[in-house]
Amino acid sequence: MSKQLHKTVKAYNNLEFLNSPDARVIRLISEFLEPARRFKKEGIKDTIVFFGSARVMPREEALERLKDLSRKHRNSSQKGEMEAAKIALDMSRYYEDAVELAKLLTIWSSGLKEKNRLVISSGGGPGIMEAANKGAKLAGGRSVGLNISLPFEQSSNPYIPDELNFEFHYFFMRKLWFVYLSKAMVMFPGGFGTFDELFEVLTLVQTRKLKKQVTVVMYGREHWEKTVNFDNLVHLGLINAEDLKLFHFAETPREAFDFIVRDLRKKYPELTSR
Secondary structure, three states: OOOOOOOOOOHHHOHHHHOOHHHHHHHHHHHHHHHHHHHHHHOOOOEEEEEOOOOOOOHHHHHHHHHHHHHOOOOHHHHHHHHHHHHHHHHHHHHHHHHHHHHHHHHHHHOEOOOOOOEEEEOOOOOHHHHHHHHHHHOOOOEEEEEEOOOOOOOOOOOOOHHHEEEEOOHHHHHHHHHHHEEEEEEOOOOHHHHHHHHHHHHHHHOOOOOOOOEEEEEOHHHHHHHOOHHHHHHOOOOOHHHHHHOEEEOOHHHHHHHHHHHHHHHOOOOOEO
């Protein structure tokens, strides 16, 4: 009677090990190598990244929400809801502007001689991220979604093609891919996550840790100057006046588009149209 042989699971197939603290380095490397392989396969050379709040709604959704609340009796508890709905409707213009800007940039980049240049990229979730991917799709182009696993808010929006839809666990690996491929970044209004991304980018540019030239646009001057007192940072000597030239304000999709295209053509002369 032959003795039955028992084979143990190989280390690279051992899910208990791969999900343990001891294999964290392997998981980190995977979040670099797997996207790198996919970007290479899909021929993505560089991107234009949109940052902004996951909570900004499309105008139609924000308007419907306000109408629903208006039809209800306005007691004291609902006054706060009405005010929040009015703010959401006002903020929805940023969603619509992000859609339009992504459309303009996608149409432009699709006309370049070299394919897969300056593809729209976002954090892959709702709000401004969704608007960016939506705009690219409406223009007939592909876009990238660099999603992050979170206990709230974040799930992939429906405008990202499967082959360019990524899911990250580690924030810093996700941010690496935002910056690594980008030639331009557009900062729409957002919360802590957007501030994290904004100031990391500005720090990398200011300290010249980024060897390439990157165009940074702050969308909505009034919002940003009310939210961050850049002039006071200069006044206090915490940054130099020259640091204010690291970014450019824009008020409309067309203004942002014109600046981004003009600046990228200056920095990268090979960006010629067919």
